[in-house]
Structures are given as C-alpha cells and as structure tokens.
Amino acid sequence: MEIDSDMSNTIKVGDFVVVQRQGYTKLHKVKAHSRLILGSFNIEMDNVIGEKYYDTFQMKNMPGNRKLYTVEKVEQTNSAVESLSIEQSGADNRHIPNNAESQGLTKDDIDKLKDEELSSNIIVEQLISNSKTFSLRTGYSQEKYIKKKEKKYFEYIQIKKPSIRIMGQMFYRQDPTKTLGIRIDDLSQILTYANIHQEGNHLLYDSGTSGLMPAAITNSIGSQTTGCLIHMHPGNECQKNGFVAMQFPIEQAERCINVNLYSVLRCYYQQKDSFSDSSETKSDTNTDQNLENGAKNNEESEPTSKKARLEEPNQKKSWQLDNERACKILDQKVDSLIVTAKEHPVNIVKALLPFLRGNRSLVVFSLLKEPLQDLYFYLKSRVDIVSIKLSNNFMRDYQVLPDRTHPEVNMNYGGYILTGFKLIC
Amino acid sequence: MSFDGYKDEINEGDTVILYLTITQVYSIKAQPKIVNKKGNEVENVFQTPYGALKCGELIGKSYGTKISLSKGWGYVLQPTPELWTITLPHRTQIIYTPDISMIILQLELCPGSMVIESGTGSGSLSHALIRAVKPHGHVYTFDFHEVRAKTATEEFKDHGLASYVTVGHRDVCEDGFGEHMTGKADAVFLDLPHPWLAIPHALTSIKTTGGRLCSFSPCIEQVQKSCLMLLKLGFQDIQTLEVLQTQYSVQQRSIPVINLDFVKAEKDGSEPEKKEREMMKTVTGLPPASSPGHTGYLTFATLPPVWCRSLQISLNEEDILTSVD
Numbered sequence: 204m205e206i207d208s209d210m211s212n213t214i215k216v217g218d219f220v221v222v223q224r225q226g227y228t229k230l231h232k233v234k235a236h237s238r239l240i241l242g243s244f245n246i247e248m249d250n251v252i253g254e255k256y257y258d259t260f261q262m263k264n265m266p267g268n269r270k271l272y273t274v275e276k277v278e279q280t281n282s283a284v285e286s287l288s289i290e291q292s293g294a295d296n297r298h299i300p301n302n303a304e305s306q307g308l309t310k311d312d313i314d315k316l317k318d319e320e321l322s323s324n325i326i327v328e329q330l331i332s333n334s335k336t337f338s339l340r341t342g343y344s345q346e347k348y349i350k351k352k353e354k355k356y357f358e359y360i361q362i363k364k365p366s367i368r369i370m371g372q373m374f375y376r377q378d379p380t381k382t383l384g385i386r387i388d389d390l391s392q393i394l395t396y397a398n399i400h401q402e403g404n405h406l407l408y409d410s411g412t413s414g415l416m417p418a419a420i421t422n423s424i425g426s427q428t429t430g431c432l433i434h435m436h437p438g439n440e441c442q443k444n445g446f447v448a449m450q451f452p453i454e455q456a457e458r459c460i461n462v463n464l465y466s467v468l469r470c471y472y473q474q475k476d477s478f479s480d481s482s483e484t485k486s487d488t489n490t491d492q493n494l495e496n497g498a499k500n501n502e503e504s505e506p507t508s509k510k511a512r513l514e515e516p517n518q519k520k521s522w523q524l525d526n527e528r529a530c531k532i533l534d535q536k537v538d539s540l541i542v543t544a545k546e547h548p549v550n551i552v553k554a555l556l557p558f559l560r561g562n563r564s565l566v567v568f569s570l571l572k573e574p575l576q577d578l579y580f581y582l583k584s585r586v587d588i589v590s591i592k593l594s595n596n597f598m599r600d601y602q603v604l605p606d607r608t609h610p611e612v613n614m615n616y617g618g619y620i621l622t623g624f625k626l627i628c
Numbered sequence: 629m630s631f632d633g634y635k636d637e638i639n640e641g642d643t644v645i646l647y648l649t650i651t652q653v654y655s656i657k658a659q660p661k662i663v664n665k666k667g668n669e670v671e672n673v674f675q676t677p678y679g680a681l682k683c684g685e686l687i688g689k690s691y692g693t694k695i696s697l698s699k700g701w702g703y704v705l706q707p708t709p710e711l712w713t714i715t716l717p718h719r720t721q722i723i724y725t726p727d728i729s730m731i732i733l734q735l736e737l738c739p740g741s742m743v744i745e746s747g748t749g750s751g752s753l754s755h756a757l758i759r760a761v762k763p764h765g766h767v768y769t770f771d772f773h774e775v776r777a778k779t780a781t782e783e784f785k786d787h788g789l790a791s792y793v794t795v796g797h798r799d800v801c802e803d804g805f806g807e808h809m810t811g812k813a814d815a816v817f818l819d820l821p822h823p824w825l826a827i828p829h830a831l832t833s834i835k836t837t838g839g840r841l842c843s844f845s846p847c848i849e850q851v852q853k854s855c856l857m858l859l860k861l862g863f864q865d866i867q868t869l870e871v872l873q874t875q876y877s878v879q880q881r882s883i884p885v886i887n888l889d890f891v892k893a894e895k896d897g898s899e900p901e902k903k904e905r906e907m908m909k910t911v912t913g914l915p916p917a918s919s920p921g922h923t924g925y926l927t928f929a930t931l932p933p934v935w936c937r938s939l940q941i942s943l944n945e946e947d948i949l950t951s952v953d
C-alpha cells in the first residue's frame with residue numbers, strides 16, 4: 204500500500220467528489236454527517252472520509268432505519284454473473300410466451316428483500332428462482348437479464364476525483380441543457396481550436412454551462428503558469444458548480460476573472476480612468492450591479508462575494524476590482540475569444556471581437572446551426588476574419604465484447620462550432 | 629522556432645502558415661535560401677496558384693497580415709498544432725484535430741502532465757500533446773522506425789519545442805518504454821498496429837497513483853483485442869468511441885418556386901407567364917458531397933491507483949494475473 208504523503212489522494216471533509224454507481228455518477232461535497240441521494244438510495248457518507256480516492260464501498264442497510272444506507276469500504280466484490288450457477292438454458296426463445304406473468308415475486312416481496320440486506324447477488328438469485336421463464340431463456344438472454352437486474356440492485360459505489368472529462372460527461376448525461384448542449388467532443392474542440400494553453404489572456408463569454416467552460420479553460424491554462432481567463436457572464440453571479448468542483452489551487456483559480464458582461468463593458472467604455480494606471484485611487488462608480496441586469500440570477504450564489512459586498516462600503520467592491528482587472532487586460536487585447544451562448548451570437552461577437560488580437564482565433568458554439576450561419580455572413584462581411592469554418596460532429600460509443608461488439612443503441616446529437624482567424628488590418 | 633508561444637513578428641527560420649483559401653493552406657519556412665536535391669544552395673521560392681513567393685521576404689513581417697503575390701494575395705499566420713496538422717509533410721498516416729481534441733481532453737492532460745506516445749509517426753498528435761503539457765510537463769514519444777524518430781527529433785528542435793519532448797527509437801511492443809519510464813506517466817497514448825502488446829508496458833509506466841490510456845485503431849479487431857487486454861490488466865471505465873467531423877459550406881441559395889394556385893380557377897389570362905419564375909432565397913449549410921466516414925476507434929481507459937488495482941482486476945471478471953508488479 205502506498206503512502207499518501209500530501210493527502211491529495213485521501214478523501215477529506217470539504218472535498219468535491221464524484222460518486223459512481225455503475226454507469227451513474229453524481230457530484231457530492233463531503234461534509235461531516237452528510238447524506239447523498241443516489242437514485243432511490245439515501246446514503247450516509249461518513250465512512251468515506253479518510254479513505255482513498257478510487258476505493259470501492261458497499262452500501263449496507265442502516266440498522267434500525269431500513270430506508271437509510273451506510274457505506275463500508277470493501278476489498279472484494281461479488282459479481283452476480285460469476286457467482287450464480289445457471290443450470291439450464293434454452294437454445295432460442297421459441298418457448299417464451301409473450302405476455303406471461305413470469306415473475307413470481309411481487310414488488311413488495313422485492314422491497315422486503317432489499318430492506319433486509321442490499322445484495323444484488325441475493326436479490327438476483329431470488330428473482331431467478333421465482334422466474335417461470337428464466338430457464339427457457341438462451342444463455343445470452345439469461346446473462347442480459349442478470350446484468351439488468353444486478354444494475355438495479357447493485358450495492359457498490361466508487362469515489363472519484365472530479366475532472367473535466369468526468370464532469371463534462373456527467374453534466375451532459377444528466378441533462379444536456381446543463382452545458383448548453385456542449386458535448387464532450389464539442390468541449391474538446393472548442394479548447395483546441397481556441398489554442399488554449401499555458402500562456403496568454405483568454406476571453407470567454409458563457410451564458411451558463413454550470414461552470415464547465417471556465418473550469419475547462421482554467422484547467423488547460425494550468426497551475427504555476429502565466430495564462431489568464433476573463434469569464435464574462437450575463438447574470439449577477441456566474442454558474443460555478445463545475446469550477447469549484449475542480450478545486451484549483453488559489454493561484455490558478457484567481458487567474459479566472461468572473462465579470463458581468465454588461466458591467467465590465469460599461470466599465471471599459473465609461474470608466475477608462477478607473478483601470479488605466481494613472482488614477483488607481485479614483486472610484487466614484489455608483490453602478491449597482493444588481494440593477495444593471497435584472498434579467499437573471501443564475502443559480503449558485505457565492506456567499507463570500509456577498510459578504511465582500513457588505514463590508515467596507517467605502518472601499519471598492521470586489522466585483523469592481525474584478526472589472527478593473529479585466530478591463531486592464533482587455534486594453535492589452537486577448538489571445539482567444541470563445542463564445543458559448545444561448546443568445547444569438549452576432550451581437551456578442553461584434554462587441555467582443557475588437558478585444559481580440561490579430562493572428563488569433565475565435566471559436567463560437569451554438570446548439571443551433573442557423574445563428575452560426577448568420578454569424579458566418581457577418582464575419583465574411585468584415586475583411587479581417589479568414590478561415591471561417593462551421594462544423595459539427597457525429598460521435599458514437601461502442602459496446603466492445605467478444606462476439607458482441609456493436610455501436611451503442613442510444614446516441615445523441617451535439618451542437619455546432621464556428622471557428623475563424625482574425626487578421627491584423 | 630515559431631511553435632512555442634505567441635509571436636508577433638516573423639523571424640528567420642520560422643515555420644509560417646500561408647493561407648490562400650480555405651482549401652489552400654501551406655506551411656513554409658521563412659528563410660531566404662534552401663539546399664536543393666543536388667546539394668546546392670538556392671533561393672527559397674514557394675510556388676502558389678497566385679504566383680511565386682520568395683520566402684526570405686517574409687522575415688520581419690507581422691503574423692496575421694496580408695502579403696501580395698503576383699496574381700493575388702495571401703495571409704501569413706503563426707502555426708498552431710491545428711494548422712500544422714493540416715499542412716505537415718506526411719511520413720505516415722496521421723491523426724486529425726477532431727480525434728486529437730478528444731484524446732487530449734480524455735487523457736486529462738494539462739500543464740505539468742507526463743505523457744507517453746507511440747508511434748511518433750509524422751508528429752501530428754505530438755505537437756498538440758506538447759502544447760497541452762508544457763511548460764513543466766513532458767512528452768516521451770517512441771517510434772521503431774529510425775528515420776522517422778530522427779526526423780521528428782529534428783523537427784521538434786526546429787520548431788523550438790525540444791525541451792518539452794524526448795523522442796525514443798525503440799520497439800515498444802517488444803521492449804516497452806524503458807526502465808526510466810517506470811511509474812512516470814500520467815497518460816499513455818498508442819497508435820500502433822498491435823496496441824494490445826504495448827498495454828502491459830503502459831501498465832508499468834503509469835504512476836502508482838493511476839492514470840489514463842488511449843489507443844487509436846482503425847480496425848475493430850484491434851479494438852477488441854485491446855479491450856480484452858485492458859480488462860485483464862484491471863483497467864476500468866473502458867470506453868470506445870468514434871468522432872467524425874462534418875464541415876458545412878454556408879451558402880445563400882435561390883430556389884425556384886412554383887405557384888399552383890391558378891389551376892383551381894378557369895383560365896382568365898392572369899396566370900403567370902412561364903418565363904418569369906419566382907425565386908426564393910434561403911440560407912443553408914451544405915455538407916460536402918463526400919467526406920471521410922471513418923478515421924479510427926478511440927479506446928480510453930483508466931488505470932486505478934495501486935491500492936485498488938487488485939479489486940479492479942477481480943471486478944473485471946478475468947483470470948487473476950500471476951505477475952503484475
């Protein structure tokens with residue numbers, strides 16, 4: 204066993220973790236005495252604290268409270284398919300009646316089993332012995348049945364560290380609108396076409412990807428590097444889930460400057476002296492960010508910034524300082540422009556393109572093709588953008604098993620990406 | 629020397645991207661002279677459909693500006709891994725940006741990562757790997773073809789990337805990635821005809837705290853063998869997928885409209901004359917008439933940390949292995 208010298212592989216209170224039960228994953232913040240609802244299970248998570256990432260835990264019924272589960276670290280698990288001995292199977296499905304009431308156990312019976320002890324092995328065994336048709340099924344179909352049932356009563360969970368890959372896939376699977384429809388392939392291409400890497404100043408307008416876009420860019424910029432991200436958002440607070448879950452070192456997280464789109468541009472055009480070096484002290488801004496854009500308060504308000512807003516009324520508020528920091532960078536121009544918006548992209552791109560340096564790239568994502576076609580014509584009409592490309596992806600997963608390899612039965616459709624290079628004119 | 633960091637001005641020796649049209653993009657070298665096949669130094673001239681370009685004249689120009697050619701013009705851009713991929717000299721089959729992007733994201737690379745790649749081939753993927761892991765990460769790339777390994781080494785040096793990458797000349801299926809790589813890598817990438825033979829070596833090269841692996845294979849049989857090997861060795865989260873990109877040509881089209889209302893009434897002379905056909909304008913994005921329908925399957929997997937590898941192996945329902953260190 205390995206010594207975890209810096210504790211970075213130990214699960215601690217305060218950590219964001221990804222809890223995985225078979226194909227299902229959920230983001231969870233570890234607190235003392237915290238509970239996690241995972242599908243139909245209500246789980247007391249205390250026992251994961253102090254254990255290591257990637258460890259596997261078994262869900263066990265809590266004594267005295269049958270609806271509650273606790274977890275216990277395991278070194279070994281039992282797979283139903285392996286341990287059950289199947290005595291008889293049919294050659295094909297000719298004897299299986301169509302609508303027969305084939306399961307002898309009622310739902311109540313099964314619930315009782317589950318409440319006694321959650322063990323997919325025992326439950327699946329019971330289901331099989333009470334099934335009138337199981338022995339008629341083909342071996343293949345028996346295995347499929349067991350897998351399906353095992354999945355339903357599977358009692359093991361695994362704890363993982365959040366990563367951009369895991370969260371990108373998780374958010375999209377939970378609900379594609381959580382990431383504005385940005386699928387993992389879309390995300391990967393947005394980052395490469397924008398040439399995001401350790402250096403440079405990058406500009407993102409994101410109208411709500413649960414923090415995934417700013418997190419992914421910040422992750423690619425890296426820690427102990429020089430790159431910087433200005434993250435413009437349309438609300439009072441930006442969506443942060445994905446960003447905070449990454450638990451970036453402070454030094455790295457601080458290089459992502461979150462600013463409100465309207466307020467930062469107003470600062471840039473109307474309060475030039477607040478950020479141009481000569482007059483650091485002057486601040487007679489009476490902008491109230493809350494009024495500026497009553498439109499939407501995107502979920503996840505951050506308590507720390509609220510606190511900052513209350514104390515020291517004469518001092519500049521933290522959002523004002525962020526605006527000024529961002530404006531200083533905008534004044535120097537940026538090395539990439541990324542727009543992932545729900546809104547029509549033309550006006551946004553029009554407003555932000557002046558901040559993009561020449562010889563740098565622009566990447567715009569939209570779930571719809573038509574707004575990007577409009578953008579295409581707008582960019583064509585300017586003379587300073589070349590290599591304008593509009594694309595989308597076909598992506599599919601495969602089941603790979605001996606003699607049973609085929610594309611996954613379900614697939615989905617990503618969005619559209621427009622890219623281009625700005626010239627120096 | 630134009631691949632490491634943003635640059636404003638073209639210096640002598642830079643690789644420069646010459647952009648003429650969306651399908652005419654080239655990489656050229658900003659140097660006045662080159663050595664021709666006979667070993668003589670001659671003027672470095674690049675022939676384009678719009679006239680000849682004396683490459684030496686690019687020196688001192690700004691990246692991102694327009695340059696005149698005798699019969700037209702073009703633009704000079706600083707190379708990125710994406711522009712390099714579409715203009716590089718092919719020494720082998722190469723991997724393209726849609727697959728490369730997925731590889732980088734799913735291998736969870738970021739500045740500081742240590743990544744192993746084999747084979748090096750034409751270095752298309754290597755350039756993107758280097759960008760992802762620099763400045764404090766490193767790419768170790770291996771090819772058993774001596775000339776390719778040597779050419780790649782020179783190319784990385786020429787591009788100013790030498791300090792981020794080490795090219796090894798070896799057969800990774802036979803000999804692995806070398807003693808010095810044991811427990812060093814955060815990620816391993818394989819683009820080989822027999823990837824499953826290199827997977828056991830990947831296992832020893834990945835850090836004890838775990839890491840990611842990707843194998844790119846054009847054929848499904850290769851994928852099947854690789855997946856079985858991954859399962860046997862205790863990898864988890866094994867996922868095979870493919871990504872295909874379609875590029876649309878955005879156009880405004882005029883479509884003829886037929887009006888059929890008049891057929892309901894008797895002829896009274898108000899019917900439209902045959903010639904003056906009505907047209908309707910519509911904007912559309914057209915896919916190409918034909919495009920590649922397959923590049924390769926990407927198989928990804930996680931090697932869990934040492935403290936849960938044995939559990940994973942038993943989970944993978946395979947024979948317990950006798951010798952895994």
Ligand SMILES: C[S@@+](CC[C@H](N)C(=O)[O-])C[C@H]1O[C@@H](n2cnc3c(N)ncnc32)[C@H](O)[C@@H]1O
Nearest residue numbers: 722723747749750751752753771772773799800
């Ligand atoms: C298709 S190319 C790789 C292309 C590369 N991914 C790129 O994007 O440019 C495959 C390379 O693997 C090398 N190769 C094949 N078998 C090998 C082995 N056993 N050990 C090392 N290199 C090998 C070949 O020489 C060839 O250059």
